[in-house]
Amino acid sequence: MSEIYSHSARGGEQPRLLMDHLEGVHRLMSSEVERAKNYMDFHNLLGVDHKTLSFLVKAIAYLHDLGKATPEFQKKILNKPFHRDKTPHAALGAFTIGVYLSEEMPKELQYLIPLMVTLVKRHHGKAENPEFGCSFENEYELLEWQIRYIDRSFLKDLSSKIIVPDLNISDLEDFTNDWQDNYEDFFFEIDDIRPYVLYMYLSSLLRWADETDAAFRSRPLPKREDLPSDIVEKYREINGFNAPGSDFMNKLRNKFYFEATKNLDFSIGSLKGRTGIGKTLTLFSLALKLRKKLKNKNYTPRIIYCLPFLSIIDQTYDVARQLFLETGAPEPSSSQILQQHHLVDIDFKTDNEDESYEKYLADLLINSWNSELTITTFVSFFHSIFTNKRNPRFFRIPGSIVLLDEIQAIPPQYWDLTGKMMKLLSDYGGTKFVYSTATMPSCFGLSGSALYNGEIPLERFQLDRVGEMTFEDFKDELLPETIEEILSQKKSLMIVMNTINSAEATFKELLNYPDINKERLYFLSTRVPPKERRKRIEEIKNAKDFCILVTTQLVEAGVDLDFDYCIRDMGPLDSIVQVAGRVNRSNKKAKGKIKLIELTDFNGGRPPSMIYDPVLLSASKRAMSKNTYNEPELYELIENYFDEIDNESMGFKTKSRELFENIYKLEFSKIANFKLINDSGKTYPIFIELDNEAKKAWQEYTEIIQKPTSSEDKFKFLAEKKDIVRKLAPYIINYRPKHDDRTDLPPILNGFCYVQKDELERYYDKKTGFHPAGCDFY
Known part of the structure; x- marks a missing residue:
């Protein structure tokens, strides 16, 4: 066999042989395709049958890195002097797979050739429209x-695995013209989503297999581990949840749990339950029971638990972990339960104490959801489906059980898009979806089975619409009245404002109240570093009686807080209901009070509620025709509200339609406009050196980024850098200055605006967090 290499020597190992790499990629990709026979309808999901898919997988696996079998790339691998402009390898693989498919693929399927060419050509970059992906003008x-110079002995070896077509540069223009004609003839005439799904499936499968083989080489992947299907039942029994006695709330939770987990005959299930009813445990139990039912000797579905906010991922992970620890099971391994988001530590542990994974291996396992239960974000999940970026996750979604908790957080303009994609994956991809919320939109285009139909007879609060008022009227009249009331009755109060500035101004006003214990006065916003936010939330949870929290909307969903009273500035109705779920949450207090105000201005400027879509605000105001609502009445309004904003005249379906058109034509650069979080305007990452741990993390970060690295250390370096950045994350806030004016921001150092410890007084307030220099908050 010719000694042609794909990857450099590493850690005392020899360089990876290119043939071994191609065989490894094919083995990994084809094993997943074989496993998919247990749950996937290939034709209706991908537009090709299993035989054709296997044929494409073989072609992609064996031809994608063909450009590495050239002299300059081999010099690069062996750390010899080389010409950089002759080392790009993807174009040759793309041209070769195009010629191969043109000669070997049936005519009726040759419309797929442009997809495969651009897939291989862009397998180290962002996807692009096949019409341009098939162009090789810049690579001629x-x-x-x-x-001319490709290693002929390697081509001979490769021909024992796959037919290697003869390549002639003079044929390039004719081939590319044919492929571009194929694209125009098919994709301009037919609206078919399946080619896009096929591309995403194969692209993610290739990235995962390519990186996995390059990283693990001859080392085996972690073996799959068991998740006990009855672990929630044991946990409930140990904690006495299945014997609620006379406690009304516990009896209600029990009823909800048992009814919601008894029906397992569904593809899409909807779980509607109010805040505090026990949805998290119910979802875990439901997924585990469904997994046991679907399991056979060739297939065990993974569980993907998706949440909209990082603040509740840690909380949900802790619940999953306690299921093990409180039932006498060992600490769960990463192969059993895993968090995946950009702040989690890069660490992967199995049940074998002697087995450890270096950072770059752990990073790969985490980012490819290599666990039985992965807890991740909506952004990670949906941006694995609608994106032009390479990702190693899409192929995990078919055949999995997907829990979408707090689904109302998906913006209305994407309801039609996400709903139809979920239905396609459910109907033909073998994906089981359960979507859950206290405020369920019925307009996702999903006909899910209702998993709980019982009444939830709770009246934990009353909401009073106070109406419009200026900020001056609020702080001079309503605020002092409310403070006097809660102080006299020793009640807790949460004030939710729409902007950081109005929240800070409210907090400043409360600091002037002599009767308020300032130790029990809390502030939360995204200008407070995550570490300090978590600390404050825990303190509030443990507060026995009186406390006041002034916050922005970051407490809306999932954060387990419980207050007696609440003041909320006007927002969309679903946001109002989510905040209401933080009032008398446990139903163990007197009926809570919520005052809904509508600030008409702030410091002479526009109303703070204008941060929201005016269509949502108008629909909310129309829905709320009365001035007083109890809990059941407020929840009844939600269905009408969602139906109204889903109405064609509201215009929210336009965005979904535009994205569908781009998906049909594989316009990847436009598909990338899909964004669950609006990130308009430039933001600056600001690192705040709050304590000695922050100082130590910063020192490690500067040492790593200044460390020289070689090509063989590249993946290790990137993983180490990602890991240390995650250690910085508890001290990082993202700040968006007005008009992109960074005059008063800290100096930029190593990619961050850096607030060192002796500069804290200039840029940081212990109560309200970061502020620009010269901003005299007090």
């Missing part, structure tokens, strides 16, 4: 040189 000279 490179291809001419690589075709």
Whole structure:
């Protein structure tokens, strides 16, 4: 066999042989395709049958890195002097797979050739429209040189695995014209989502297999581990949840739990339950029971638990972990339960104490959801479906059980898009979806089975619409009245404002109240570093009686807080209901009070509620025709509200339609406009050196980024950098200055605006967090 290499030597190992790499990629990709026979309808999901998919997988696996079998790339691998402009390898693989498919694929399927060409050409970059992905104008000279000097002995070895077509640079223009014609003839005439799904499936499968083989080489992947299907039942029994006695709330939770987990015959299930009813445990139990039912000797579905906010992922992970620890099971391994988001530590542990994974291996396992239960974000999940970026996750979604908790957090303009994609994956991909919320939109285009139909007879609060008022009227009249009332009755109060500035101004006003214990006065916003936010939330949870929290909307969903009273500035109705779920949450207090105000201005400027879509605000105001609502009445309004904003005249379906058109034509650069979180305007990451741990993390970060690295250390370096950045994350806030004016921001150092410890007084307030220099908050 010819000694042609794909990857550099590493850690005392020899360089990876290219043939071994291609065989490894094919083995990994084809094993997943074989496993998919247990749950996937290939034709209706991907537009091709299993035989054709296997044929495409073989072609992609064996041809994608063909450009590495050229002299300059081999010099690069062996750390010899090389010409950089002759080392790009993807174009030759793309041209080769195009010629191969043109000669070997049936005519009726040759419309897929442009997809496969651009997939291989862009397998180290962002996806692009096949019409442009099939163009090799900029690579002509490179291809001419690589075709002339490619290692012939390697091609001979490769021909024992797959037919290697003869390549002639003079044929390039004719082939590319044919492929572009194929694209225009098919994709301009037919609206078919399946080619897009096929591309995403194969692209993610290739990235995962390519990186996995390059990283693990001859080392085996972690073996799959068991998740006990009855672990929630044991946990409930140990904690006495299944014997609620006379406690009304516990009896209600029990009824909800048993009814919601008894029906397992569904593809899409909807779980509607109010805040505090026990949805998290119910979802875990439901998923585990469904997994046991679907399991056979060739297939065990993974569980993907998706949440909209990082603040509740840690909380949910802790619940899952306690299921093990409180039932006498060992500490769960990463192969059993895993968090995946950009702040989690890069660490992967199995049940074998002697087995450890270096950072770059752990990073790969985490980012490819290599666990039985992965807890992740909506952004990670949906941006694995609608994106132009390479990702190693999409192929995990078919055949999995997907829990979408707090689904109302998906913006209305994407309801139609996400709903139809979920239905396609459910109907033909073998994906089981359960979507859950206290405020369920019925307009996702999903006909899910209702998993709980019982009444939830709770009246934990009353909401009073106070109406419009200026900020001056609020702080001079309503605020002092409310403070006097809660102080006299020793009640807790949460004030939720729509902007950081109005929240800070309210907090400043409360600091002037002599009767308020300032130790029990809390402030939360995204200008407070995550570490300090978590600390404050825990303190509030443990507060026995009186406390006041002034916050922005970051407490709306999932954060387990419980207050007696609440003041909320006007917002969309679903946001109002989510905040209401933080009032008398446990139903163990007197009926809570919520005052809904509508600030008409702030410091002479526009109303703070204008941060929301005016269509949502108008629909909310129309829905709320009365001035007083109890809990059941407020929840009844939600269905009408969602139906109204889903109405065609509201315009929210337009965005979904535009994205569908781009999906049909594979316009990846436009598909990338899908964003669950609006990130308009430039933001600056600001690192705040709050304590000695922050100082130590910063020192480690500067040492790592200044460390020289070689090509063989590249993946280790990137993983180490990602890991240390995650250690910085508890001290990082993102700040968006007005008009992109960074005059008063800290100096930029190593990619961050850096507030060192002796500069804290200039840029940081212990109560309200970061502020620009010269901003005299007090």
